Amino acid sequence: MHTLSLIDACDITRAVKELCIEACTRLPGQVVSLLENARQKETFAPARETLELISKNASIARQTGVPICQDTGMAVVFAYVGQDVHITGGLLYDAVNEGVRQGYIDGYLRKSVVGDPVRRGNTGDNTPAILHIRNVPGNTLRLVVSPKGFGSENMSRVAMLTPAQGLEGVKEFVIDTVRKAGSNPCPPMMLGVGIGGDFEQVAMLAKEALVFSQPHADPYYRALEEELLAAVNALGIGPQGFGGLTTALSLHIRTAPTHIAGLPVAVNVGCHVTRHAERILEGLPCTLNRKEDAPCL
Helix, strand or coil: CEEEEEEEHHHHHHHHHHHHHHHHHCCCHHHHHHHHHHHHHCCCHHHHHHHHHHHHHHHHHHHHCCCCCCCCCEEEEEEEEECCEEEECCCHHHHHHHHHHHHHHHCCCCCCCECCCCCCCECCCCCCCEEEEEEECCCEEEEEEEEECHHHHCCCEEEEECHHHHHHHHHHHHHHHHHHHCCCCCCCEEEEEEEEECHHHHHHHHHHHHHHCCCCCCHHHHHHHHHHHHHHHCCCCCHHHCCCCCCEEEEEEEEEEECCCCEEEEEEEECCCCCCEEEEEECEEEEEECCCCEECC
16 A cells, blocks of 8 residues: 545645745845845945845835735746645646736736747736746655746856866856846846756756755855855945945855766846745645555545
8 A cells, every 4th residue: 555645736726826925025034134144244335225225125025015026027936746746636737827827916916927939918917837847755745936037037147168168167157147247137146056967957957056045065066156156246246236245145056967078057147036935735645555556535
């Protein structure tokens, strides 16, 4: 006998709806702390005042339930589906998009998605979401909603470097990306850097490094994170481009194996409103008879 966890699609929709609203109105505590630390260290008066205004804006949003930023972004959703989870009552993709639709309509969040990249045409409900599905051990479904605005997304870049360009090439590309972005992504920025994989994976690594914002487990790359963050802040772009000590609040790296002929690198740029909200869903237990291969409903 084997126990499955049954999760209803309606529960997924409800969770995604609530997470969309939460993410757009409540800045994660980690980001709030980074902003406060930057404010305390800032010696340039215009930059310090800007950081105070940014923090005040986030506080007002949290208290009143209004969006932190008018750009409530595209809904990027990560779904970590336990191996023993079975979704009932509909498809995961449909349940997530219905949650985004309800969240952006009922939460009075700006609808920014167009149905065709060239001919445009607003979809009217901010769907479809960008959905990333990961199969993981366990019997729960972890949902992470990370709305991504395009003032910062437009500043993100991918480069297919050669191994000969090496570590110095990686450093140069990251710093040059921030230099060219300037004040466009509403700094202070948060930066996710992907290194390795192939063309599409390196961009995914950068996105995950940005959203989940954790120091690299390898001391070599953790030291590189610190070095690059210092170099980026030395550019002097500062909060909203007014100058000062803090161009970026954080910089984190994710890595993956790559081809002998390649050195892919990507930088996913986030603004000071780099947000996400998450929830873990637990389903109803259901036993499965492996011999008969039929669920007990």
